[in-house]
Structure formats: C-alpha cells, structure tokens
Amino acid sequence: MIGEIVDWFTSSANWQGADGVPTRVLQHLGYVLLALVLASVIAVPIGLYVGHTGRGGVLLVGSGNVIRALPTLGLVTFLFLLFTDSDVAAIIGLVVLAIPPILAGTYAGLQAVDRAVVDAAEGMGMRGGQRLWQIEVPIALPLVLGGVRNAVLQLVATAAVAAYVGLGGLGRYLLDGLAILDYGEVAAGAILTALLAIVLDIVLATIQRALVPRGVRLAEAGTKKEVEA
Amino acid sequence: MSFLDELGQYLGSANNREQIVDTLAEHCYLALLPLVLGIVLAIAIGWLGRAWPRARGVILVLANLVYTIPSLALFVVIPSLIGTKMLDSINVVVALTLYTAALLVRPVLDALDAVPPAVIASATAMGYRPARRFLTVELPLAVPVLAAGVRVASVSNISLVSVGALIGVGGLGVLFTDGFQREYFSPIVVGIVLTLLLALVVDLLLVLLRRLLTPWDRTPAPVKTEVAA
16 A cells, blocks of 8 residues: 555656646645635625624524535535536535635634724724724634635535546546546545645644734733733 | 426436435434544543643644545545445545544533533542543533534534545435436435435434533523522
8 A cells, every 4th residue: 555655656657747746736726725715705705794793693604504514515516517617616616615614714703802992992983994904803813814724624625526527636636546446546646635735724824823913912921921820 | 397397307206216215314324423433532532631631732733633634535545544445334434433533622622621620529529430520520511512513513524424425435425426427406406405404403403412411501590690699
C-alpha cells in the first residue's frame, strides 16, 4: 500500500499535464475560492443586516439548518441534470453549501458583541453605519472568519464529491482511481485532498488570530490575568 | 412530460418503491449506528482527557484534524487502513463514527468541565467510586451541552451517508447515482426530500430524548425562585 503511494507520487507522469498534481491542486483551489467569494458576497451582507438589526434571526438559523442537512451528492447531481454542465452545477452547489456557515458565523459574531459597547458607541453619537463598521464588525471579525473556515472545509470536501458529475480537481484522482482499482492513485488523491483542507484551515486560522482587534486582544488578556489573580 | 407526471410514474412502480424503502432503511442504519458509536467513543475519550489532563491538547488537535479530512477522502482510504473490502458497509460506519467522535470530543470535555466541583465532591463524600460517579453523576449533568453537539452530528451524518454511494454503500445516496446515470430527476428529488425528512425526524427525537434524560431541567419555574430565595 505504502509502496503504491510512493510509486504514484514519485512517478513524473503524475506531475505533468492536465491530469498532473499542480494542475489538479490549482483547479481544486480555484473552485473553492470562486465559490467562497460568491458565497461571501451573498452571505456576509445578509448576516450583517440580520445581526445589526436583529430582524429575521430565527428564519436565518432555521434555513441554515435545513441547508446543512442537504446531501451534497444529491444537490450536485440534481443541479447537473438541471444545467447539464458540470462546472456550472458544481459551482452553484458549492455556493449553496458554503452560505450557511458564513451566514451563521457573521450573525453569531454580531450577536456576540457586548451590548454595553454598542450603547457606548451610540452614546458617543455614532450613527448606525458608523457603529456597524467601526465597532460591531471589527469585534465580530474573528467569529466571521470562523464561519469562513467552516465553509472552506465544506467546500474542499464538496468539490471532491462533485468530481462525480465530471468536475476537475483532486476528486478526479479519487474517482478515476476507484474506477480502475488503482489504489495508489486513490490514496494519493485522498492525501492531497486532506492536505489541501488542512493547509487552508491553518492559513485561515492564522489570519483569524491576526484579525482580532488589538483592543479586544488587550481586553481579553486583561480579564485572563484578573481570573488568574 | 411534467416533473409531477414523471414522479408519479416513478413512485407508481413497486420496484422503485421497494428500492426507496430499502435504501431509507440502510440510510438510517448507516447514519445512526455511527452516531451511537461516536457518542460512546467521544465519552470514553472525554473521560481520558479528564483523567489525564496532559493528553487534552493532543486529543483536541487530533479531533480537529480528523474533522478537517474531506468525507470522500476518508471514505476511500478506510478500506486499506482497516483491511476491509471496498463495498463493505463497515467502511462508512467507521468513517462516520470517526467524524461523530471528532465533533463531540470538545463538547464532551466542555460539558464535563462545567459540572460544579461541589457536586463531584458531594458524590465522592457519599461514597461514589470514580467510575460510578462518572456514569451516574457527571455524565447525566453533561447531557444538556452534549445534546447540542449530538444534534449537529446527527444532521451531518445523515447528509454525509449519501457520499458513500460513490464507494458503493450509500443508503439514499444510491438514488442520486441512479438518477444521475439514468438522467432521471425523480429518484434524486425523492432522495433529497427523504434525507431532509429523516434529519428532521431524528432531530425531533433527539430533542425529546434530551428532555427525557434531563428531568431536572423541566422543574417548574416557581420552585427555582424559591430555591434561589
């Protein structure tokens, strides 16, 4: 088994051309990023609106749960029969599945902002928009990014499943390898897909930590010290 | 022919109905057995984490890592990792058990941490030995926090089972591959609707189960105020 995997990775044929590792990794990454951008453009404004005004929270959480239960393979095959184009079907499916985690993260982030802070901003004469962009969004950013992280994991996994309807990317190795019972290729595909997910998650976790506003970080360090003392 | 006619024709065939019932039953088995096994595993790991605090960091990192692995990648490598055949339903059960346990380890630890030390001390003073104290005092008190995690895991399992159809064992997922190969909407739509309904029914049952397991949470409000006063 290990031998087959090593053979696969060391064979130069697997690193070149349309079916080579660099092409497949970039394809996979491309689908994930495109779907992430489209899903964020839809989900972040809705999450900000609902979180800021407090209107429609129940509806948002409820519909998010329904989409979470949606089987990815069912959604992708359904969209493929509808559009008869694997790229269009897969991207729409990916966007649909990435929206709930981003929406939930944005909404939860704004909900978690201390009311006293918002009241203080209002007392200082800040308007709704100023309050949202200068107070609520910076404090909510880590949780928003947490939603994005969940969405990216979901996207990497779903893009692999979407290889079933003909999408490129790393899922090709998994399904094409299975079809010809080449377990070296299957295992290599699995390793690459898992690695991509892990690397993206680590990158986002680092960005997430860096995005915590300095004031919030100082405040947290302060409370921790108090608790310890 | 309209979609409804097609659906009527599809559901009119006794063969198709039999397939739907069979795949639904298989879906329940493939989603719920791992849920139970995963809960047991997560509780065992949680107990380990409590008994041996130095292992906690490693446990949480591992859980996070397992949860990051894309579903299809995990499904295809399980057979070569545990030596089963590709079409064995054990593969899906093992993969989903791992996901469930990975998802629940953190809630289990958090829930056990939240048990008031005074309660544990009282139980010890009453002569409870550690194992009995864990099973009859700490664990029941952890149920409310744990229940929230179990609900997320159940929805996620029910939706993930269908990915197993790509390795030949997928409950309702077989309806998706079937519909895709025959370019036929009805099985796909029936599969999606049944998956959503199953997720909903199981979720309601879990809410009910949580109420049954935590009778103290249902204590009428006036009694609570008396105690507080």
